[in-house]
Amino acid sequence: MPEVEIRRSARRTRTVSLRREGDQLVALVPQHVTDKQLEPIVARLLARIEKREARRRPGDDELETRARELSRRYVAGSPMPTSVRWVSNMTTRWGSCSAADGAIRLSDKLQGMPPWVVDYVLVHELAHLVEPNHSDRFWTIVSAYPRTERARGFLEGVEHSAPPAS
Numbered sequence: 001m002p003e004v005e006i007r008r009s010a011r012r013t014r015t016v017s018l019r020r021e022g023d024q025l026v027a028l029v030p031q032h033v034t035d036k037q038l039e040p041i042v043a044r045l046l047a048r049i050e051k052r053e054a055r056r057r058p059g060d061d062e063l064e065t066r067a068r069e070l071s072r073r074y075v076a077g078s079p080m081p082t083s084v085r086w087v088s089n090m091t092t093r094w095g096s097c098s099a100a101d102g103a104i105r106l107s108d109k110l111q112g113m114p115p116w117v118v119d120y121v122l123v124h125e126l127a128h129l130v131e132p133n134h135s136d137r138f139w140t141i142v143s144a145y146p147r148t149e150r151a152r153g154f155l156e157g158v159e160h161s162a163p164p165a166s
Contacts, residue, residue, distance in 0.1 A: 004042055008033075018045035025049070060085040067104060067122045074144040075126045084122070086111065094155060095121045097128040113154075120151030 004018070004025045012030045016038065019026055027042050064084040071078055082102035090096070090107035097104050104125045110118050123145040131138040142148055 002046070004046070006038070016041045016045065018042060018049060020049065063106065063118075063122075066119070067126060070119055070122050070145075071126045071129075074123050075130060075141055078126055078130045078141075081126065081129065095125045097125040099128055099132045102129060113158075116147045117151045117154050120145055120148060121155075123148075 002025060004027050006027050006029055008029050008031045010031045012028060014030065016030070016033065017028045019028070025046070027038070027045070029038060033041075063086065064081070067081055067084040071080055079102060081097075081104045084104045084106070086108045087105045088108045090105070090109070093107065094110060095104065095106045104122070106118070106121055106125070110121060124142055127138050127141040130141055145151075
């Protein structure tokens with residue numbers, strides 16, 4: 001079981017809740033609940049959080065399946081990617097595509113963002129399999145995805161709110 005910070009409160013009288021604060025899990029607990037009573041409650045809440053996060057953060061296999069579906073739907077006739085995977089070493093881009101070998105990589109910073117944002121980044125990278133640059137033809141392909149403008153605005157907002165790089 002991962003480490004959970006326990007915060008007891010005299011004001012909280014009945015419910016126990018578990019939430020993530022950054023990388024930390026925090027349980028908000030009524031003052032009167034004993035550690036013995038708390039253990040199964042936290043285990044149940046932790047399982048619920050893990051299940052929810054697994055749905056929101058697909059693995060590489062799910063990501064590749066999603067990319068193939070998006071390619072069929074929005075990038076008609078494009079070559080299918082040879083691989084699609086999450087990477088943790090992207091610091092300035094949301095995704096990249098090696099058109100020569102068909103490999104697509106998405107920044108793990110996208111994990112936990114709305115699925116339609118991840119889909120937009122996938123469509124963007126899939127379009128590079130057809131058009132390797134950001135020409136008018138490229139943007140015509142990308143704009144077939146109906147939430148293109150909304151997703152671009154979302155990502156711009158995320159970039160704007162990010163702390164400056166040190």
